[in-house]
Structure formats: C-alpha cells, structure tokens
Amino acid sequence: MVAVFAASILTNTLVAADWLAGMQEGKPAFKTMGPLAFGPDGILFVGDSKSAQVIAVVTGDIKAASADKPLKVRAINEKIAGLLGVTADQVLIDDLAVNPISRNAYLAVSRGRGPETNPVLVKVTGSGTPELVNLDKVKHSVAKLPNAPEDKISGQGRRARNQRMEAITDIAFFQDRLLIAGLSNEEFASKFRAIPFPFKTVESGTSVEIYHGAHGKFETRSPVRTFVPFNIGNEPHLIAAYTCTPLVQFPVKQLKSGAKVKGKTIAELGNRNRPIDMVVYEKDGKEYLLLANSSRGIMKMDAAQIDDAPSIEAKVSDKEGVTYDTIEDWKGINQLDLFGRSQALVLRSDGEDVLALESLALP
Amino acid sequence: MRGPALAISLLWLISQARAAAEVSVHWVGESVEARGVSLSSSTLDWETVFTVHLDSVELEQALIMPPMAGSYTLLDGILTFQPRFPLQAGQRYRASLRVGDEEPLVALHEVSREKTVSTTTVDTVYPTADNVPENLLKFYLHFSAPMSRGHIYNYIHLMDDTGQEVELPFLELDEELWDREMKRVTLFIDPGRIKRGVKPLEEIGPSLVEGKTFKLVIDAAWEDADGLPLAEGYEKAFRVGAGDRSVPDPKSWTPVLPDVGSMGKLQLRFPEPMDHALSVRWIRLENAKGVTVEGAVSMAAAEQVWELKPEIAWKAGDYRFRVLSTLEDLAGNQIGKPFEVDLFEEINDQGKPKTHWVNLPFTIPAS
Numbered sequence: 175m176v177a178v179f180a181a182s183i184l185t186n187t188l189v190a191a192d193w194l195a196g197m198q199e200g201k202p203a204f205k206t207m208g209p210l211a212f213g214p215d216g217i218l219f220v221g222d223s224k225s226a227q228v229i230a231v232v233t234g235d236i237k238a239a240s241a242d243k244p245l246k247v248r249a250i251n252e253k254i255a256g257l258l259g260v261t262a263d264q265v266l267i268d269d270l271a272v273n274p275i276s277r278n279a280y281l282a283v284s285r286g287r288g289p290e291t292n293p294v295l296v297k298v299t300g301s302g303t304p305e306l307v308n309l310d311k312v313k314h315s316v317a318k319l320p321n322a323p324e325d326k327i328s329g330q331g332r333r334a335r336n337q338r339m340e341a342i343t344d345i346a347f348f349q350d351r352l353l354i355a356g357l358s359n360e361e362f363a364s365k366f367r368a369i370p371f372p373f374k375t376v377e378s379g380t381s382v383e384i385y386h387g388a389h390g391k392f393e394t395r396s397p398v399r400t401f402v403p404f405n406i407g408n409e410p411h412l413i414a415a416y417t418c419t420p421l422v423q424f425p426v427k428q429l430k431s432g433a434k435v436k437g438k439t440i441a442e443l444g445n446r447n448r449p450i451d452m453v454v455y456e457k458d459g460k461e462y463l464l465l466a467n468s469s470r471g472i473m474k475m476d477a478a479q480i481d482d483a484p485s486i487e488a489k490v491s492d493k494e495g496v497t498y499d500t501i502e503d504w505k506g507i508n509q510l511d512l513f514g515r516s517q518a519l520v521l522r523s524d525g526e527d528v529l530a531l532e533s534l535a536l537p
Numbered sequence: 538m539r540g541p542a543l544a545i546s547l548l549w550l551i552s553q554a555r556a557a558a559e560v561s562v563h564w565v566g567e568s569v570e571a572r573g574v575s576l577s578s579s580t581l582d583w584e585t586v587f588t589v590h591l592d593s594v595e596l597e598q599a600l601i602m603p604p605m606a607g608s609y610t611l612l613d614g615i616l617t618f619q620p621r622f623p624l625q626a627g628q629r630y631r632a633s634l635r636v637g638d639e640e641p642l643v644a645l646h647e648v649s650r651e652k653t654v655s656t657t658t659v660d661t662v663y664p665t666a667d668n669v670p671e672n673l674l675k676f677y678l679h680f681s682a683p684m685s686r687g688h689i690y691n692y693i694h695l696m697d698d699t700g701q702e703v704e705l706p707f708l709e710l711d712e713e714l715w716d717r718e719m720k721r722v723t724l725f726i727d728p729g730r731i732k733r734g735v736k737p738l739e740e741i742g743p744s745l746v747e748g749k750t751f752k753l754v755i756d757a758a759w760e761d762a763d764g765l766p767l768a769e770g771y772e773k774a775f776r777v778g779a780g781d782r783s784v785p786d787p788k789s790w791t792p793v794l795p796d797v798g799s800m801g802k803l804q805l806r807f808p809e810p811m812d813h814a815l816s817v818r819w820i821r822l823e824n825a826k827g828v829t830v831e832g833a834v835s836m837a838a839a840e841q842v843w844e845l846k847p848e849i850a851w852k853a854g855d856y857r858f859r860v861l862s863t864l865e866d867l868a869g870n871q872i873g874k875p876f877e878v879d880l881f882e883e884i885n886d887q888g889k890p891k892t893h894w895v896n897l898p899f900t901i902p903a904s
Contacts, residue, residue, distance in 0.1 A: 289719040
C-alpha cells in the first residue's frame with residue numbers, strides 16, 4: 175500500500191472530475207483481494223490478482239475524521255478470525271489502506287489459505303472493533319488488466335491449461351490514473367501499468383518497461399515491489415523500490431503506452447532485504463520518504479536529497495546513494511500507511527503469530 | 538450498540554422464559570436456533586445476547602473477541618443465526634445465549650473433516666536436471682493436490698554441501714507466485730544473489746556456487762488446502778555447473794519426426810534444458826495451413842525435449858514450430874536476449890523488435 179498526502183505534496187486529484195462515471199451498483203465479484211489504495215472521495219481500489227483486475231469501490235466512508243487520535247488494536251488477526259469464524263491461522267491480511275478522509279483502516283483479508291478462499295474487506299474504525307464491509311450493493315467499476323496478446327495464449331492446442339498468473343504487487347492512485355505494478359509467476363519481468371480513471375475501456379492501460387541501473391548493469395527484469403508518487407521540483411515522479419532494493423525514480427509523464435522508461439537509480443538499499451511499503455509525508459516543513467523493509471527496519475529519507483540525487487550506474491558493494499536513518503524501534507512491520515498528518519498506521523508483529531494494528535507517530 | 542432499552546427488555550423476556558425452562562439452543566445444520574424467544578422485533582442487537590464463537594475461544598475471551606458474522610431472523614419464537622461463512626472443517630463451534638449474569642446457555646457443534654490423512658506430496662520440482670547453471674533463475678514446485686498459501690518460505694530450504702542452510706536464497710514475495718489451482722508455486726532465486734559476470738557479489742556471495750552440490754528441501758509440515766501436512770517431505774540434490782550467459786539458439790534445436798500414420802510423439806530437442814512452464818506455453822506446432830496440431834504436450838529428458846502426442850495419426854506434409862522469443866533457458870536467457878545485458882544501447886533502439894515469433898519449418902516425409 176502506498177499513500178500520498180494529497181494537498182501538501184501533490185495535486186493528487188483533478189478538480190471537479192466525475193469519479194463515479196461508468197460505475198454500476200451491485201456486488202463486485204472478487205476472487206482475491208489486495209493490494210488496496212484509496213483514490214478520491216472515499217473510492218477504494220482493490221487489486222484482484224486471480225481475476226487479473228482492479229475494482230474501484232465507492233465506500234461512502236466520507237465523514238471527515240475529527241482529530242489525530244492514536245489507535246492500537248491488539249491481536250487484530252485473532253479478532254478478525256473471530257468475526258470470520260475460523261482459527262487465526264486461516265486468516266491472511268494481505269494489505270492495509272487508511273481512508274485519508276475518515277481515517278478508518280481497511281484490511282484486505284483472505285479467509286482460508288487454499289484455492290477456494292473467501293476474500294473479505296474488513297474496516298477498523300476508531301473504536302478498534304473490526305467489522306465486515308458489506309459489498310453486496312456498492313457502486314463499483316472494474317478495470318481488467320490489459321494483457322499483452324501473447325499472454326492469452328495458454329500453450330499447444332485446446333487442452334492447454336494456462337498456469338500463468340500475474341500477482342499485483344502494488345497499486346496507487348495518482349491524479350487521474352491508477353498505477354499498477356505486477357509480477358508474473360513465469361517470466362521474471364517488470365510490468366508497470368497506468369490505467370485512466372474513471373475506467374473506460376477494457377484495453378485502456380499503458381504497459382511500460384522501466385529500465386534501471388542495478389548491479390553495475392542496466393536492466394528491466396527485476397519487478398517493482400512498491401512505489402509512491404512524488405514531486406521532484408514541480409515534476410511528478412514515481413519512486414519505486416525493486417525486489418532487491420534499488421530505489422529508482424522516473425517521471426510520471428513518461429508513462430505512455432509501449433514506452434521504454436529509463437529510471438534513475440538513486441539508492442541501493444542493500445542485500446537480503448525486501449521493501450514492503452512506502453509513504454511520503456511532511457513534518458516541520460520538510461518532506462520525507464519512509465520505507466518499510468523486511469529485514470533492514472524502517473528507513474527515513476530526506477526528500478530534498480532525492481530531488482538532486484546522482485544516478486548510480488556503477489556496481490555498488492551494498493548500500494549506496496541517498497542516505498537514510500533507520501528507525502530502530504519500528505520493528506516487525508508488515509504493512510504501513512499514513513494515518514492523518516502526524517501518524518502512520520502499521521500492522522506489526524506483536525508476539526508469535528499475533529499481529530497488532532497500531533498507530534505510531536511519524537519520525 | 539443500538540437500542541439498549543430493547544436489549545434489556547429482551548434479556549428480561551429471555552430471562553423469564555429461561556426461568557420457566559422454555560428456552561433452548563440447538564444447531565440445525567450450519568445454523569443455530571434459540572427456541573422460546575418471544576419477541577417479534579427484528580431490529581435488536583441480537584449479537585449482544587446470542588453469539589457463535591469457536592469453542593477454542595474461552596468464554597471470558599469471547600467477551601472481547603468479536604463473534605462470528607452472520608444474520609439473525611426471529612420467526613414464531615425461534616431466533617435463528619445463520620453464519621455468513623461456511624464453518625471450518627475440524628473445528629468445534631459454541632453458540633451462547635447470554636442472559637444477565639447467569640451462565641450462558643450453550644450448544645456445541647463439531648464440524649467433521651472429510652479428509653484426515655494427508656496424501657498430498659511434492660510431485661515434481663523443475664528443473665529436473667541433476668546439473669543446473671550457477672545462475673539458475675527459478676524452481677517450479679508441483680504438488681499432487683492444491684496447497685495452502687501464507688509463510689511458504691518457512692518450509693523451503695536450500696542446503697549447501699556441508700549441510701548448512703543458505704541464508705535467504707529466494708525472493709520472498711508476500712504474494713507467493715501460485716497458479717490458479719494452487720498446485721504449482723514458482724520460486725525465484727533472489728537476483729541479488731545470482732552470480733554475475735566474473736566477480737562474486739561482495740556482501741554475502743551468490744546462493745549457488747559452481748562445482749558444489751546443493752539440496753532443495755521441502756518440509757512435510759507445509760499444509761495442503763485441507764490444512765493437512767504433506768504426506769512426506771521432499772529433497773532434491775543437484776550439482777551446480779558453470780554460469781550460462783548465452784542465449785538459446787533455435788537453429789541448434791532438432792526435430793525428431795514420428796512415422797507417418799503413427800500416433801508416436803513428435804519431439805523438439807534442445808542442447809540445454811529449457812524452462813518448463815515457458816516451453817509448454819510458448820512452443821507450438823502448426824501444420825501447413827497454420828492450424829495448431831492438437832495433442833498433449835510434455836517435456837522430457839530433463840527438459841531437453843519438448844514432445845507432442847497427437848490426437849490423430851500423423852500425416853505427411855509441411856509443418857512448423859512457432860516459438861515466442863521470450864522462451865527462456867534455466868538462467869532466464871531469452872532468444873536473442875540474455876538475462877543479464879547492458880541495455881544502455883538497446884533502450885535507445887526503439888525499432889528493435891521486443892517480442893517476436895520464431896518460425897522453425899520442417900517436413901514430415903510421405904514414407
């Protein structure tokens with residue numbers, strides 16, 4: 175999940191757009207849920223990897239939150255398990271997104287772990303009690319992920335069975351587009367798409383190849399893991415973290431269909447590490463980028479440094495480029511999103527097999 | 538909670554009824570009924586008095602743990618709770634009707650497991666070859682039945698020849714790259730841990746080292762989709778050879794032809810093992826009219842052979858293989874495009890075809 179402070183950092187939405195154009199009321203068909211990202215007016219984008227689509231759902235959750243109250247829900251996974259009537263080991267929380275208007279947390283949850291699971295959307299309000307979001311009758315629209323024609327071919331003859339699937343690794347809404355990063359279970363290649371919103375036609379997406387320097391070479395193959403829209407000067411850019419942690423920036427305006435985009439590698443964040451989530455925020459008049467990782471803790475970077483970072487094109491030993499502070503006491507973070515102006519909401523490990531949903535003051 | 542006054546009056550009524558021993562709780566299939574409840578209102582917060590939890594959730598804990606989601610209906614004095622989701626096999630559920638400070642009225646319901654003995658196994662791990670290049674890119678793990686996802690990397694280990702576990706050799710992705718049926722999962726070797734060029738990686742070195750033997754180990758504790766562990770663990774030993782940085786060359790591939798009129802397999806042989814999934818997907822056989830020849834495709838000889846068993850007997854004539862250029866060898870090298878490439882040049886070369894079909898024509902002679 176990624177989030178952007180709309181007003182201060184980017185003009186995140188177009189003025190007076192009819193975001194509900196083309197939406198239908200009914201029950202959207204989900205096979206899986208997650209990643210999640212909020213767009214304008216309480217619209218929640220939900221990635222469904224198994225159906226190869228993203229569904230925009232009007233939550234109607236648009237009552238502005240009053241104050242920056244802290245939140246801590248212990249054993250959130252066990253509480254959700256109770257709600258779903260299963261043991262906690264049958265609950266997987268696949269993503270977290272905070273509605274920037276109401277500050278309610280939304281969790282993409284899988285009930286069950288096999289191929290026949292119930293994907294459910296769970297809302298956690300300020301009271302800390304998880305509740306199911308009723309999706310039986312909601313305004314929604316669907317964007318099928320535009321596959322390259324060759325992806326539709328499943329092999330020799332009519333008996334062929336297509337085992338190829340593309341996992342959606344991250345989504346974000348930016349201005350009037352939904353940005354989607356994906357990863358296939360067969361080709362190790364980077365797919366990045368920008369789909370105009372409101373969703374119009376099925377094949378309206380853009381698929382771009384993003385090249386970046388890594389390991390002393392220039393390559394496309396490594397997939398984008400998580401990304402965040404970000405202004406460099408007045409120019410909107412994306413900062414993308416790759417699976418083996420190069421941090422790469424590229425201009426949003428280059429995201430045109432079929433384009434080859436040359437990203438600038440601005441940092442190598444080290445081996446044996448996997449980026450999880452990124453947020454951009456403002457504190458004391460300065461902008462920061464916060465990156466949660468699997469093994470190197472939370473990294474905090476001064477955004478001004480990113481603005482004029484040099485490109486890394488040579489082989490690097492481990493960490494290089496933009497420097498960062500490691501926030502030591504933010505440990506065991508699985509998910510991260512902004513929670514008002516001064517806090518982050520995290521899903522973190524709180525003992526063996528126990529997860530807590532907790533707000534933390536932004537560093 | 539809404540309507541405290543109504544809830545209190547309901548409690549009072551149930552309390553009165555219970556005193557007269559008229560209230561009972563019963564499971565009916567996957568629903569549960571409270572009988573003897575004499576209220577007609579359906580706007581109450583029934584979940585304040587009538588709840589379902591897993592029996593493993595203790596009673597005191599149940600006061601703070603959300604009850605199972607579902608719907609309530611009250612008809613002819615019978616309050617029915619219908620769970621929103623199917624009940625979990627192998628679990629015991631507890632319905633409780635709480636009245637004031639009295640002990641709740643409880644009914645238990647156990648859901649049996651259809652399957653109690655694990656039979657799921659690791660079928661095949663690709664590549665099946667005993668020798669793999671040092672820059673091997675991925676494994677495909679095929680299972681005999683659908684598996685469960687979540688924390689899968691805990692069950693997969695790469696051991697070196699001294700019996701030490703290689704630390705974090707795989708790209709650990711929360712999404713876990715399953716196929717739709719969840720019978721196959723793809724395991725990418727962390728590209729940051731694949732040896733590149735001549736120098737080893739500086740921090741921790743590559744996962745696989747030329748000249749050494751490694752073992753891929755899969756724990757039996759990994760559960761299948763029924764929540765049962767694998768019938769047995771799995772081990773696959775393999776030797777690591779030199780890195781493969783050359784692109785597959787279709788000119789070096791050899792068709793092996795079946796006899797006309799036979800139902801024999803037609804083969805395409807490669808000088809090196811190819812990626813299993815991509816070979817099955819990207820190699821097609823067409824007749825002279827450009828129509829796909831129907832049949833069953835498989836890979837053989839440690840993925841050095843693609844073969845097709847036809848549905849009808851072979852006829853003489855012109856045929857062609859059509860192969861997409863994104864077909865990969867074990868190291869991720871594609872036709873015309875090595876995995877590791879300096880793309881500074883290519884990125885400016887917009888005219889160069891990115892993905893294209895390669896045609897390999899041949900003839901099955903008449904006799």
